[in-house]
Amino acid sequence: MKNRFLIALLSSFTSLFLSVAYVFAAEVDHFEVELSPKNAKVGESLDLTIKAVDKNNTVVTDYNGTVLIFSNSNPDASMPIILKDSTYKFQEADQGVVKFENGVKFTKAGKQEINIFDFENEKIFGKDEVTISDSGSAGKQEIEFISPENGLTIGDNRIKVSGSTVKNHKVKLIVNGTENFELTSNNNGIFEKEVENLKSGENTFKAQVFDSSSTVIGETEDIKIRVEQNGLSIRSLKLIPEEVYTEGPYSIELISSTGLKEVSVVINDSVIVLKEDKEGLYKGNSFAPKTAGTYKVDVNLVNDLGHKLNELGVTSLKVKELSAPIKQEEENKKETTSTGELNVSKEPIKKERDPLKITGLKLVELKTKSILTWDKLEKAKSYNVYKKNISGGIDLITTVLEPKFEVNIDGDKVKYDDFYVRANGEDEDGAYEGLLSDPTRIKTGPELLILLLVSLFAAGLFLFFRGKKA
Template sequence: MKIIKIFIKLLLITFLTLFFGKTYAASIDHFEVTMNPSTAKTGETIDITIEAVDVDNNTITDYKGSILVFSESDPEADFPSVLKENSYTFKASDEGKIKFENAVRFQTIGVQDIHVYELENETVVGIAEVEIVGEDTVNNAEIEIISPETGITIGENKIMVSGMTNKNYNVKIKLNNELEFESTSNGEGIFEKEIRGLKQGANSIYAEIIDADGNVLGKSSEVNVRVESNKPRIKNLTITPNGEVKSEEKLELEIVSNVGLSEVNVIINDILIKLEEKGEGIYRATTSAPKEPGNYSVDTVLKDEIGNETKELGVEIITVLENKESAKEPKKESEPVKKEETKPVVKQNEVITTCTKDTKVTGLKLTKLKTKSVLNWNKVKDASKYNVYKKLSNGEIELVKTVEEPVFTIDIVGDE
């Protein structure tokens, strides 16, 4: 009988323990406070982690109390805006543990502290300490550029620089001792910054650790980078037939240049001809010689994928001969044709075209050269002439010129 009573008491104790254990959460005993790094220089940002724990140091995952965070040792310590009036209320998503990154800066050398109090119960506290050292102590702090590697050659005037140092350091990257670019190392001590303005030829790059007052605490080894922007260039231009050609005779164009250019164009008589890459670095197109007799300059425009552009004027000269047979034939008088012009719709200061046929002008393109700009468009079937207009500042449209071919040249004078 005695054994039965003891067994019943044990069952009752087990039941009460399970019941109350599931119904009520453990009460908070204190806060575990940690600061990272444990040693820092004046003005360096430090992470703070605050964890609500019970008497056995188990995290109280449903803790939603309010806390006060401050430093007794350094009244000038700076806290982040998230700690409004140095207080914080735990959220359900915190699950009893919160980390404030780059949370505090100490301005006083020595061992400094952080105190955490529960607002509802001042006996629930947590304390952590950190050693703050002066600038002389942290001089020659380590910093290293990982990328780019020294001695490389690139084809543009910009490059991404990355490296390693301590976490939360202010980093200044210097290019040729002239240009400066600022960055900050992250929680793992990694910094990264794209720098621009590299000059043609040799360039030197190094990184420095800078404190809040602009003093240099450490300097990396120098990295040397060479820039050779290989602009596209013509190795050979072939026009078949070459030299003297007949009016409107078929011409075969071939340019040998860099492989994989994004644009290869030839301009003859202000007509832009686009060449296609038919082999490695070999670009071809077919066109017709100008109609009117005379000497015509052959200009070229080459462009690669990163935007390097090369324009060359007068690479070749072709001579169109006068067609003697057509010159002897009497001109036939044609009956006047009634012309209907389309109404142009343009923006202010825009040069536009219409043709003497009731249709739309398509393929409008402007090519800018050193001494002129060439406006050309798709040829309209049965169109005899094209009108080129410009829109004035008062909104009116003014006729600039009437042309017979689908091209119009604008000469560039001075700095226009």
């Protein structure tokens, strides 16, 4: 009894295993074939899709057989160029489905069919049918450019050309009358091509559309575009002053073409953006590097056509140490002559200038203003206050005699700006500027607009109740 039970159980597992094996090893029963679109003209390209399916019309993903592709109704029809002797072998990557875009062209009108057979088993086959109409007389099909626009000027020697015509037709793009590109319009009638190595100056484009017999059935008017890769130049570049102390402020003025899209200079790996102050004049401000030396100034220009000019070492910025020895005092130098007499001579000794370093920066923020103070310097005659601008440079705001600067808080948004202070000194050798302070962020806009609204509301209530009592 026990043996019978084991035999029955084994038989059940065997049947289940065979059923599962059958599911995973389903055989191809036929091919589902689709031509698209179903209505086309002679010479128009059609997409061909072939699916290897089982009896339940489920795709057999591991099919790797070879199929024969042809047309009984139109033996001269053009088939996919990938075919080898009218056959195609399914690859593992196909997963049982293959599509040939723009793969089939019929050469005559009427009901036309495509036939697919398994190369090893003629009982496995499939087919599809479409209606093909006459293509019409030559020169009657519309074709036009979508881009570029006629008369366009560009700053590069390449451009993307696109157009529209009848769908799935051969198109020839002709550039400057000599260079030809063979294209095919897609199912929406669109064709496009990235054209490179255009010549400087004027370039012409023309497009033609062909029928199945390679007869021109439509063409565009010529369009012309112009390539201008020159024209950018630097007429003048000034640094004011040309020589500056370490971390000292300086301004930049550059003269070039009007209306440039981007203008910048690079000094010591720092990019300084210049803004057009008036036609062709671009200005900016910045600080000198922390280390003394001579720094090359590189210039970058970009116009509205996208053309760029990069000039290296247009000029140089000279940066010197603020504490350079420039003041001299005399010191007695004693020498003994050959006669034994004492000779006293004067030799200058070097003395460094006071750097006038700003210390003790303090900030007090009130409701209506912000107050910045710092330690008074005995040798300072006045103090310059600078504000950081949107380009990263600094602008001189004011000069004060006392170590104090006030800024009113106005506007309706919270706003903060960076401010710097530099002392102005004077000695026997003349006037000079001290070291630039570290930045101090000062509030220049109110803390909250709601404070104003609350104040107005409170004032309104006060006047209301005062009126009632009266």
